Amino acid sequence: MRYQVENVLAVQAELGECPVWSVSEQALYFVDILAPALHRFDPQSGAHQVMPVAEHIGCFGLHHQGGFIAAMRSGVFQLDKQGQVVNRIAPNPGDAQRSRFNDGGVDRLGRFWCGSLWEPQDRNGAKLCRVDEALQLTVQAEDIMISNGVAFSPDGRWMYQTDTPHGLLYRYPMDERGEIGPREVVRQFAQGEGGQPDGAAVDSEGFYWAAMFDGSRVVRIDPADGRIVDEIPLPVRWPTMVAFGGADLKTLYITSSREDRSAEELETYPQSGDLFAVRVEVAGLPEPIFGAK
Known part of the structure; x- marks a missing residue:
């Protein structure tokens, strides 16, 4: 299939990330981690709202009470609809001077997952964390340098994650309570293969779409064997994450970095x-909402 990629918002974000489609609003939210700010884009009207936040904001999810749950540098917070802090849910369990929260999202059971980034990149110092409905944060995985690509299979049985500098795509089994088991490698991307796996989303057929940072493309991966089955060339070298949106969830939105x-x-x-x-051609899935079953 020949894809027509459209620049829908010339936002010139320093580090655009974490696009999240609101089905109820028919609007896209995303962040500029380094600005730092939350953005809201209405594709029908073209309206674009920028909501500055107090510190680096890595990822967020829609909150069942309205507003957002967000992983920022110093911890996880509940934010109102304007991006202002309502309360702090939990502190960053790592070293906030050298580690900030990065990629994440809400799973099929309505819990929030957020991975961190180890800024010195001299060891695997990042963590993958989970915030449950009781607002308890627990570290679920370590031995990561930069956690990215958190996404969930349609049936909720698998969680995916990438470690960008190492070029690794992992999956973790999830049980009916949402507990994860030992990870396994789905794909090891080779040096010079066409970028490093960054943020991602899963479509309704269970295939994993990954933005390939420094690779000028988005790829669709078969999670059963790690094969790339499709790709979308992009006019930018540093795509960061994807999300499905639109009334039929067949519009793939892609953030990027400068x-x-x-x-x-x-x-x-x-x-x-x-x-x-x-x-x-294949639709995505509605974005789960934190705290909603």
């Missing part, structure tokens, strides 16, 4: 940091 890029690189890729959309 962080630490040279003037020469940005001249070559002037749309870096913008928000893109492309129509796909």
